[in-house]
Amino acid sequence: MEYVYAAMLLHKAGKEITENAVKAVLTAAGVQVDDTRVKALVAALVGVNIEEAISKAAAPVAVAVAPASGNAGSAGASEKKEEKKEDNKKSEENAAAGLGALFG
Secondary structure, eight states, X not given: OHHHHHXXXXXXXXXXXXXXXXXXXXXXXXXXXXXXXXXXXXXXXXXOOHHHHHHHHTOOOOOOOOOSSOOTTHHHHHHHHHHHHHHHHHHHHHHHHHHHHHHO
């Protein structure tokens, strides 16, 4: 995970994500660097829009709250909440799929 964090740090700093840059960040953090993992990370990030991947992953998720009273009118409301939960799960899955591009 620290390899991805190093790439994100470089991106946020406006630096190019290269093998040498990732190695430098990891070394500065005291991490023992695995050259194979660095090469794989840099290769996986070629052509990836990191800003777009981050924005998809950070999409706000609405939390459904159960009603305090159990009256007959709440049946329709709970059905709507159930639909929202399913929609949220689909949104989360789509965001996670976008992150898959970061890992190759």
